[in-house]
Amino acid sequence: MTMAYLNGEFLPLHEAKISPMDRGFLFGDGVYEVIPCYVGKTVALQYHMDRLRHSLHEIQLAIAPSDSDLEAILKELIIRNGNGNVGIYLQITRGVVEKRQHAFPERASPTVFAYTFPIDPPSNGAADNATCFTTVTRADTRWARCHIKSTALLGNVLHMMEAVNEGAEEVLLFNEQGLLTEAAACNVFIVKDDQVLTPELDHQKLPGVTRRLCLELLEKYTDWQVRVGPVSREAVMSAEEVWLSSSTKELAPVIAIDGKPVADGRPGSYWSAAQRLFHLHRFDIK
Template sequence: MSDVYLNGSFMPASEARISPMDRGFLFGDGIYEVIPSYQGKLVGFTPHIDRMQRGLAEIGIQFDWSHAQWLEMIRQLLDLNGNGDLGIYLHVSRGTDSKRGHAFPSGVTPTVFAFTFAINPPPTGLPGSAKSFQVASAQDLRWKRCHIKSTALLGNVLHHQQGVDAGYQETILFNDQDELTEGSSCNAFIVKDGVISTPPLDHQILPGITRLLLLHILRTHSTLTVQERVISKAEVLDADEVWLTSSSKELMPVVAIDGKPVGSGEVGPVWHQAQQLFAAHKFDDPHQ
């Protein structure tokens, strides 16, 4: 049985208790992060905690842990769970009130919860290392504040299940202007004629940490052309390569959309180059 962290204590998961009056349970009123760790080495720790702090501030949850306090707790949690290839789930809800009401209560203490879960070893980018994805497409029906990493994920869950029900691993989303936003649980990139493009950040898109790291790595350590721009559905369907990015899966090459092949229908050469660069530089975080 794995150990978890809850409100100042480490304990077996079977002993963790959260009140049903917690606003995270009643309203999805909270912020979360998932940080990957490979054999005790964290990927993107600083930008993950930066994003959590921004999200908490945006929804008005008062919780002022420093990066050092988060890192100390995470290190202890990883040690308790064996320091393998693990994802660390961090969750801060507004806390528990004595009644259910939509308005923010005063005088409640945030609930802080964290646990680890096994993740696959990362792909190296070498030939044969890729797990390719086939995805569905759909109109993006989620809320208009997707830049907040809220624990209220029903819209994302429904879109993800839409793809699963159709026999795919993910669903990529387009707004009502037929412009690419992201996947149900990941950011999206396309490659055309060697140029890498991804939608610009706005309220439609989560500012993904793997997206952030990948853009920095590509711009710093390669001569590849990288763009942040509006991308039409027609461009996605005509792309040479399509990738999805997330913290727990890194760079995922998409080989088919709605059953139709992307490019050649095989994992593309630019993905191999990008994944190798990401594998080489993803631990470049001076603050951990």
């Protein structure tokens, strides 16, 4: 039985209830995090907390539990769910209101909700146990606040469905200049001419914790050429490797784009080495 946390109480997930007047439900007025946890140990919890604070700041939601209170809640939730391989979903909304109106209420008591869901054991970088992704490409039609990890994800959901409707698993998104932004639920890296490239952060991309960890690991443990900057559609379509990054996938190879294989359609050697580094160092950051 999955245990959840809701506003001060640990309880079975199926017993957790919120009001339909919660602004998270009415407006998507909330933020969230997904934190991976393997055999009871979280990955880069501090980076997730930093991003959560940033998201709360961006939506002007000042009243929320302190980091240490939240961390204590999450640790207790991990234990109550059996110390396994789980993603921890943590959501904070602006809370329940009496009247549905767009402007923030004067006083609000945030709703804090968390639960866990099972995730696969992480890859060690071996090509034969890699979870590979097929993708399609689309113009990025989401809003201009993608740097906030907001629960208002309909733009991402509709883009994901464009992939699913074509039998693919993710969608690579390009902005009006034809530059790569990210995917519906991941950041993106490519390898081209023996250089690892990923788009720079701005309002069109979520600052992924996995992206951050990956860049730090490549900087610290490799002598590879790594560049953070504009990535054109042409570069993506002719890349030797394309990777997705997210907390529950770590690094995952893209093996096809719009029905065409990426290189030979198999996970590449750079991916293998980068995911191996992840495997060795995922717990290095508190």
